[in-house]
Amino acid sequence: MIDLLFSAVLLAGLYAMMAYGLGIIYGVLRIVNLGHGGMIMVGAYAAFWMHEQFGLDPYLAIVPIAIASFFLGVGMYKLLVKRLPRGAAGGVQSLLLLFAVWLILRNTAYLLFTGNDQTLRTSYSTNSFHVATAYVSWNRLAVFGVAIVVLVGLHLLLTRTYLGKAIRAVAQNPSSCTLVGIPVERVYSVTFGLGTGLAAAAGVLGATLFSFNPGYGSSELLKSFVVVVLGGLGSVPGTALAALILAFVEVFSIKIMPSYLTAAVGFVLLVLVLVLRPGGLFGQRVLG
Amino acid sequence: MSMPSWAPKPWVLFAFAGALVLLALVPLVNSDAYWHNLFTLTFLSITAALAWNWLGGLLGQVSFGHAAMVGVGGFVAARLQVSSHVPMLVAWGVGGVIAGLYALVWGHPTLRLRGPYFSIATIGVGEATRLICTYWSWLTGGSSGMSIPVHPALKFQLYWYGLGLAALALIASFALRRSPLGLSLLAIKSDVDAAGDVGVSSTRLQDLVLFLSGMTMGICGGFYGSFFSFIEPGDLFGFERSISYVLMGVIGGIGTIAGPALGAIVFIVLQQSLIAHYSQLYLGLYGLFLLLVILFEPLGLVGLALRVMKKPIEEQP
Numbered sequence: 023m024i025d026l027l028f029s030a031v032l033l034a035g036l037y038a039m040m041a042y043g044l045g046i047i048y049g050v051l052r053i054v055n056l057g058h059g060g061m062i063m064v065g066a067y068a069a070f071w072m073h074e075q076f077g078l079d080p081y082l083a084i085v086p087i088a089i090a091s092f093f094l095g096v097g098m099y100k101l102l103v104k105r106l107p108r109g110a111a112g113g114v115q116s117l118l119l120l121f122a123v124w125l126i127l128r129n130t131a132y133l134l135f136t137g138n139d140q141t142l143r144t145s146y147s148t149n150s151f152h153v154a155t156a157y158v159s160w161n162r163l164a165v166f167g168v169a170i171v172v173l174v175g176l177h178l179l180l181t182r183t184y185l186g187k188a189i190r191a192v193a194q195n196p197s198s199c200t201l202v203g204i205p206v207e208r209v210y211s212v213t214f215g216l217g218t219g220l221a222a223a224a225g226v227l228g229a230t231l232f233s234f235n236p237g238y239g240s241s242e243l244l245k246s247f248v249v250v251v252l253g254g255l256g257s258v259p260g261t262a263l264a265a266l267i268l269a270f271v272e273v274f275s276i277k278i279m280p281s282y283l284t285a286a287v288g289f290v291l292l293v294l295v296l297v298l299r300p301g302g303l304f305g306q307r308v309l310g
Numbered sequence: 311m312s313m314p315s316w317a318p319k320p321w322v323l324f325a326f327a328g329a330l331v332l333l334a335l336v337p338l339v340n341s342d343a344y345w346h347n348l349f350t351l352t353f354l355s356i357t358a359a360l361a362w363n364w365l366g367g368l369l370g371q372v373s374f375g376h377a378a379m380v381g382v383g384g385f386v387a388a389r390l391q392v393s394s395h396v397p398m399l400v401a402w403g404v405g406g407v408i409a410g411l412y413a414l415v416w417g418h419p420t421l422r423l424r425g426p427y428f429s430i431a432t433i434g435v436g437e438a439t440r441l442i443c444t445y446w447s448w449l450t451g452g453s454s455g456m457s458i459p460v461h462p463a464l465k466f467q468l469y470w471y472g473l474g475l476a477a478l479a480l481i482a483s484f485a486l487r488r489s490p491l492g493l494s495l496l497a498i499k500s501d502v503d504a505a506g507d508v509g510v511s512s513t514r515l516q517d518l519v520l521f522l523s524g525m526t527m528g529i530c531g532g533f534y535g536s537f538f539s540f541i542e543p544g545d546l547f548g549f550e551r552s553i554s555y556v557l558m559g560v561i562g563g564i565g566t567i568a569g570p571a572l573g574a575i576v577f578i579v580l581q582q583s584l585i586a587h588y589s590q591l592y593l594g595l596y597g598l599f600l601l602l603v604i605l606f607e608p609l610g611l612v613g614l615a616l617r618v619m620k621k622p623i624e625e626q627p
Contacts, residue, residue, distance in 0.1 A: 054426045056433075105605060114372055115604055117429050118560060121374065122600035125553065129594030237549075244434040251427075282445040289434035293419050296427055 024156040030273040031266065032162040035169030036227050038265035040242055041249030042176060043220030045261060048250060050193045050213040053103065056120040058221050058246060059239030060127035061091060065225025066234045067131050070142050080142060080230050081164060088223040095218025098123065099211040124239075131236040139233045147230070165227045172223065177258040189213055241288060248292045316488040330477055337469050346469060350537060352578045353472030354530055359558035359570035359577075360479040361526035364519050366556070367565030368486055370499040371421060371428045371516075375436025376527055376555050381443060381547035383409035383528020385450045388458045388535040398464070402532035409528025410521040417520045422513060424502055432552075440547035455542025458535050468537050475533065479526060480571060486519070487567045495519065499565075550592070557596050560603050563612030572611050 040062065047055045068087045072078040102123070106115050150159045180186035192199050192209045199206050228234070228242065245268060253264030268291065275287045317323075337346055358380070366372045387405030390396040396404070420431040443450050450456065486492050497505035498512045505512055535541045545551070554577065562573025580599075585592045607613045 054430060102601070102605070113426060114366075114370055114564070115608055117372055117426055118556070118600060119604045121556075122597040122604065125593045125597030125600070129591060129597065132593070133590060240433060240437060244430070247430050280445075282441055286434075286438040286442060289416075289431065289438050292431060292434065293416065296419055296423055 024154060026273050026277065028153070028156050028158050029162065030269040032158075032166040033273065034262070034265040034269035035166035035173075036224060036231070037245055037249055037268055038262050039169040039172055039220060039227070040224040041246040041253070041261055041265060042173065042258075043217040043224065044243070044246040045250040045253070046176075046189075046220070047214055047217035050189060051103070051210055053116045053120070054247075055214075055217060055221075056117055056243070057098070057123040057127065058217070059243030060124035061095075061218050061221035061239075062225035062228060062242045063131060063234065063236060063239035064127055065091065065222030066142075066229035066238055067135055067140075067225075068222065069226040069229045070135075070140055070234075073142055073144070079144065080226055081168065084168065084223050084226045087226055088219040091222035092215040092219035094222075095215035096211045098218065099214035103214060104207070104210075128236045135236070137235055139235050141233045142229045144230070161230055165231060168227060169224075172220070173258055173262065176220075180258075185209075185212065244288050244292065248288055248295065251292065252295050314489070316490075316492075318484065318488075326477075326480075330473065333473055334470060337466070346466070348578070348582070350469045350472045352575060353469075353476040354533055354537070355554075355558060355574040355578055356476040356571045357472075357479040358527060358530045358555055359562065359574040360476075360483045361523045361530070362555040363483065363559045363562075363564065363566075363570040364486055364523045366559050367570070368492070368495045368499065369421075369516060369519055370565070372556065373432045373523075373552075374429060374556060375432035375434075375439070375552050376523075377547050377549070377551035378432075378436050378439040379409040379413050379524040379527035380531040380534065380551065381439060381543060382412050382531065383525075384531025384535045384541055384546050385443065385456075385543070386528070387532030388456055388541055389449055391458055391536075392456060398460075398532075398536055402529050402536075405532040406525040406528035409531065410523075410525030413520050413524025413527075414517060417524070418517055421516045421520060436547065436549060436552050440543060443547060444543040450543045453542065453544060455540060455545075457540045460536050460539045465537065465539070468533070472533065472537075475529065476571070480568065482522070482526075483567050483570075486522075491515070553593075553596055557600060560600055561610050563610035564608075566609065566612040569610055569612040576611065 043061075044055060044058045047053060047058075065087055068090075069080040069083045072083045072087075073080060102119055103116065106119060144161075147161055148159075149161070150157045152158075178186075180190060188199070188204045188209050189212070191204055192206055192213075196206050199209075224242075225239070228238075232238075248268055249261060249264045252267060253260035253262075268288070271291055272284070272287055275284055279287075318326075333349075336349065340346075358376075362373060362376050383402075383405035385405075386408050387398075387401040390401040390404060391398060416431065416435050417428065420428040444453050486495065494505065494510045494515055497508070497510050498515060502512050531546060534546065558573040558577045559570045560573070561576050562571065563569025585595055588595065603610055607617075609616070
């Protein structure tokens with residue numbers, strides 16, 4: 023029991039980080055980034071490659087991978103997303119466009135690394151320690167720690183810095199932002215970069231826990247979406263709580279259900295949330 | 311019989327009927343198996359692409375998991391034929407209805423909400439349905455699939471069944487766009503709230519279109535099983551299949567009446583000539599086509615044709 027409790031809490035950190043990348047883009051640009059799952063997968067493979075090639079520890083690889091993905095995201099925004107109409111009219115188009123990006127990313131990973139399942143094993147992957155009667159893996163604890171640091175950092179960025187305030191202002195009302203001299207386009211591209219970087223960083227963490235293949239990321243996209251819907255847009259505490267709920271439901275469903283049904287758990291939870299509380303747990307709050 | 315006021319112009323009807331008669335005569339003149347099969351498959355793709363477009367185009371709710379209904383309909387039909395010896399057409403029909411109901415089960419709650427919830431949900435639905443059905447070997451035969459005995463003469467006749475299905479789907483597409491019902495759908499797509507204000511029951515109409523689309527997909531699944539006499543979950547429920555419908559719709563012209571039919575033909579040609587030779591690249595090629603169409607001609611081939619003829623976009627054929 024305590025085992026499950028620990029693993030749920032530790033998993034929730036990763037979920038929160040994954041979801042935040044999706045949520046911040048949706049909150050500011052009103053676009054669901056279907057390339058999100060693809061970037062999680064790219065992060066996983068980038069960490070895998072760096073570890074195989076240079077023996078670089080995945081936890082050290084997070085920084086360069088996140089920075090590179092940030093610029094990749096900025097590039098994607100400037101090259102592709104920027105050209106689409108925003109809001110309801112561009113909804114279908116942006117979904118399809120970013121879905122196309124995902125397909126291309128998947129195919130690229132397939133060509134570079136084949137379609138086989140890969141695992142990223144480090145010398146400490148299997149080390150664990152006791153708490154009362156439970157075993158806790160050091161690696162899971164480290165994933166949780168990194169996720170917390172990143173989320174706290176994001177919260178500070180959004181609430182304490184000029185950039186963060188600009189991002190929140192644009193999320194609330196882009197047209198008045200242009201009036202007061204906030205460079206809206208730059209905020210959009212930075213936000214897209216932030217979301218993309220977060221996705222890739224979450225992918226690095228995911229790669230230390232799970233095996234992955236080019237299709238990795240599709241159920242992560244769905245989980246991120248569940249957390250975003252449940253937690254409300256861009257609220258860090260809301261996201262954290264929603265991630266906890268998802269992780270608990272998942273971990274405990276493995277206990278009571280045959281394993282083939284657990285694939286549907288995230289989806290069932292999504293439908294339940296949408297039906298019962300479409301505005302999220304705390305109503306619709308935008309970033310903060 | 312008098313035609314409703316929204317019926318197509320007489321010359322369109324004559325051209326349509328003429329094309330049907332010509333296509334129906336093709337197998338009698340040329341019985342080459344390769345072309346026979348390719349045409350039959352094209353009819354099937356046209357039907358599926360049009361059915362996808364009822365949701366994706368007419369309602370603006372893009373589905374990335376429509377293979378789920380093809381799979382459900384296909385395996386229900388196959389199981390009925392193999393285990394209970396139900397006649398083929400009845401089995402297709404039952405499979406179609408069950409597929410339509412299945413679409414309602416997951417689609418109804420997500421369609422009621424504004425925004426992209428439905429589309430996101432379809433990504434999960436496709437994957438979860440595949441996993442669960444692969445596990446349910448009593449229905450699907452598990453990952454080794456199942457065989458459906460089909461008489462060779464009947465298999466040859468499937469050409470005409472396919473032609474009929476595609477024709478029906480095309481007529482349905484026209485009705486769904488041009489009839490008063492079509493106007494309601496257009497209103498829902500543009501603004502759900504405003505549609506509600508003028509008395510359009512968006513929930514019921516969305517459910518109706520979802521059911522029709524799911525049912526048609528299910529019938530296609532049943533057809534597919536009879537045509538290949540062998541089906542397995544990994545293929546019928548596959549991600550690749552779901553994307554192919556998205557691509558057909560988008561290439562042809564999402565939201566137009568006949569665009570997706572055109573898109574299905576182009577897709578089949580592309581697949582035969584290009585993708586079959588570069589099977590390692592198919593996902594990326596799908597992605598690239600999707601990207602280029604969305605960026606440069608969001609209305610696909612229909613948009614391109616309108617631009618060439620210098621007609622305003624509002625007059626979508």
